[in-house]
């Protein structure tokens with residue numbers, strides 16, 4: 001029986017909160033805390049009639065370590081689930097250290113003023129968390145998260161050595177808008193407009209944004225264009241998968257999304273450099289976020305499925321081997337169950353499971369860890385149970 005303090009009550013937070021409430025045997029009590037407390041109160045009012053989990057709410061500015069420390073001292077949680085934005089990772093980690101509380105998140109730290117994400121800032125806390133005797137679990141969403149667990153599972157059960165990993169993230173959903181993002185628009189656009197990058201033979205290879213395109217026929221979704229992007233799990237997998245030769249990440253985008261994005265980039269709307277507008281400093285990308293559809297509003301309109309998984313090549317018992325493991329998630333079914341589309345669903349479910357692994361002691365080890373560093377079996381066992389079953393294919397079509 002555990003108590004969780006959940007920071008952030010947006011798309012991903014809302015799904016994780018629904019799932020904690022479905023799992024009241026483990027999550028006896030949750031406190032939902034965010035910048036806008038009214039959203040936490042609305043969700044509490046919706047869920048408290050349906051669950052045995054006791055729910056409280058609080059207002060917090062997660063950029064302020066002292067505010068976080070007093071909240072943690074008051075709530076006394078077993079774990080802090082960081083489902084706010086990547087900008088808040090370090091302040092929340094600091095507060096967890098100060099109060100000796102376990103920590104988890106779904107995305108690695110990114111400074112607000114430079115669109116650059118990497119693990120170094122969070123890995124710098126390894127010794128401090130070890131000394132404090134608490135666990136920090138990094139990247140417990142789908143990608144990173146489940147894709148990292150899929151890799152540990154493939155290595156444990158199917159390969160002696162993995163040579164290549166292709167992570168394929170396909171969203172076959174249609175929300176009917178010409179342009180909208182499936183999660184926080186600011187974070188999403190910073191990610192997709194960055195240069196592409198992949199890991200090969202011990203070094204990074206950089207590409208222009210969307211320079212490398214492939215076409216793949218995704219099970220249960222169909223044929224889609226996909227583009228090579230940099231993604232944070234490549235960095236930790238390159239370190240944690242012994243002998244790995246290449247890791248790439250591809251995400252599908254439709255032509256309408258890409259055309260709109262190019263146009264917005266060309267006119268300067270995706271810039272994070274502040275500009276002066278009518279006597280006020282504004283960041284164009286933050287203004288764009290304000291006029292785009294709220295990702296939470298896409299839920300009732302989105303039809304279709306996501307397919308996210310990993311294709312591995314390598315060797316087992318001296319023979320060459322290929323293996324594809326993926327999950328298919330239906331936008332409409334997700335909406336029916338928790339009131340959110342599949343992108344939030346596929347992130348919020350593993351967030352709850354990751355926290356569950358830590359508070360039940362299955363994944364508790366003082367220090368800062370990525371998902372693939374723990375035993376994948378208990379996590380995999382929970383995935384199907386909580387709505388994300390996986391499919392295996394032993395002769396997949398490879399990506400060239």
Ligand SMILES: NC(=O)c1ccc[n+]([C@@H]2O[C@H](COP(=O)([O-])OP(=O)(O)OC[C@H]3O[C@@H](n4cnc5c(N)ncnc54)[C@H](OP(=O)(O)O)[C@@H]3O)[C@@H](O)[C@H]2O)c1
Nearest residue numbers: 008009010011012035036062084086107141142143183184
């Ligand atoms: N690993 C994966 O597979 C994956 C996939 C998708 C997303 N993600 C990550 O999931 C996280 C959440 O994404 P989302 O789509 O749920 O975003 P979102 O809908 O924008 O929600 C963010 C939440 O954080 C709150 N927040 C922001 N700044 C805060 C602050 N300073 N103090 C307290 N609360 C604050 C927001 O409050 P307001 O309501 O006041 O704005 C909101 O409730 C992001 O880090 C994203 O990168 C991971």
